[in-house]
Amino acid sequence: MKDLSPRYLTLVTALIFTAISAVAIIGISFLPGVEIHAEQIFIGLIIIFLGAWFALYKILQAFIYDKIKLIFRNMHSLKIERDSLKPDMSKDVLGEVNEQVIDWAEDRMAEIKDLRQKENFRKEFVGNVAHELKTPIFSIQGYILTLLEGALEDPNFNRKFLKKAAKSAERMAMLVEDLDTITQFESGNLKLELERVDIVELSREIMDGREREAEQKEIVLGFSKSYDRPIYVQADGFRISQVLTNLITNSINYGKKGGKTTIHFYDLDEQILIEVEDDGPGITKPHQGRLFERFYRVDKSRARHQGGTGLGLAICKHIIEAHKQSISVRSEPGKGAVFSFTLAKA
Known part of the structure; x- marks a missing residue:
């Protein structure tokens, strides 16, 4: 009973009205001096039924249309054409409108x-x-x-x-x-200039450029093993040098005195995984999820003392994602941090 259509309601209402009318007419026919034939009663009831059904149908349709029109105008704040909201009386119109209002809300x-x-x-x-x-x-x-x-x-x-x-x-x-x-x-205005890049040589150049900073903190920069052969990736050499510079600089700034920063390369079939690992104080879980946000700092006072802008890791994320690759961090307090990103093989 909960999904009655307007058409069904008008039909039932017209039948009830016709039944009441039939009882009234039959009652009148028993009055003295009143003679009504069965055929007349039958034709009259058909006319009453059709008239009642048509009138109720139009009234209910107009009522529902006005209500729907008001609802949709309030929902969409625009002028709605009459035909676009003409209710289908064979369906549960109010139920459908109710669902649309809920979805809109x-x-x-x-x-x-x-x-x-x-x-x-x-x-x-x-x-x-x-x-x-x-x-x-x-x-x-x-x-x-x-x-x-x-x-x-x-x-x-x-x-x-x-x-x-x-x-x-x-x-x-x-x-x-x-x-x-x-x-x-x-x-989307900054376009990458993709080329064949030797990621080993590029990493070596970045480490050489940061060697003086590392020596001041007695931090050793190096690879996890000897890489005698080049490893080629498809990348924008300048932008990837920015990523490596940011990650290596961070490892120096936040690494422990006398520690080390190590770069690893792993072959992942169609990609090369690059990792920059330090043995600093590490990063707790709550901070790891926000490290790549703009201006986010784990230790604000210490970070500003190091002279950073707070945008380095956010830039790294944008650069790597522009290469359609990913960057992440894993760390445990007291066990250092490892920043990893992938690049497509060349």
Whole structure:
């Protein structure tokens, strides 16, 4: 009984009305002086039934249409053509509308949730950018004011403060450049220049370029074994050098003094797996899932002291995903961290 169609309801209602009319007519026929033939009663009841059914059908159809029209106008905030909402009276119209309203409400709730997440992300992003820019700007401002107040004429301070101001300006430039890189990747405007790259040689060049930093922390950079033959991958050499530079630099910055950073290569048939492993303090599980987010830092004070922009791993993720590959991290507290990514074989 719960899925009665409007057509069925009008039919039942018309039959009931006809039955009541039949009882009334038969009752009248028994009154003195009233003579009604059976054929007349039969024809009259047919006319009453058809008239009642047609009138009820049209009234119910118009009522349902008006209600549906109001509902859909409120749902979609647009002008709806009459024919597009003309109800099919042979179906459970109200039940179908109810389902559509529920689906519409669920979609709107999902949209609202998504908009709130985007708004929170926007607020967090703007706050992070402002915070990252504030430190170098205030530093530059302080050094320049100190120089203007008299230190400019003192040879013991002027060059020192100018160097510090230049370093802060360089940090700002790095932040803006990294933001620009991420924006171009996300907008799809940054195209990769794929070529045949020897990933072993490229890794060796990056390690040679970071050797001085590693020596300052007594960290040894090297491969897990001797790689005498090249390993070729299909990649954008410049962008992959950015990935390796970020990962190796992080392993130096967060590795323990006297430790080591090791690069591994594994053959996965159609891909090469590259791993950058350190023996630092490691990363707890709650942090691992957010490491590749923009500006996310496990240890905020320590990270800023190291001079990073907080965008390095986010850029790595965008670069690797642009190659249609994946990057991940595995780590345990006290046992170091391993950052892994894949590249297609050349």
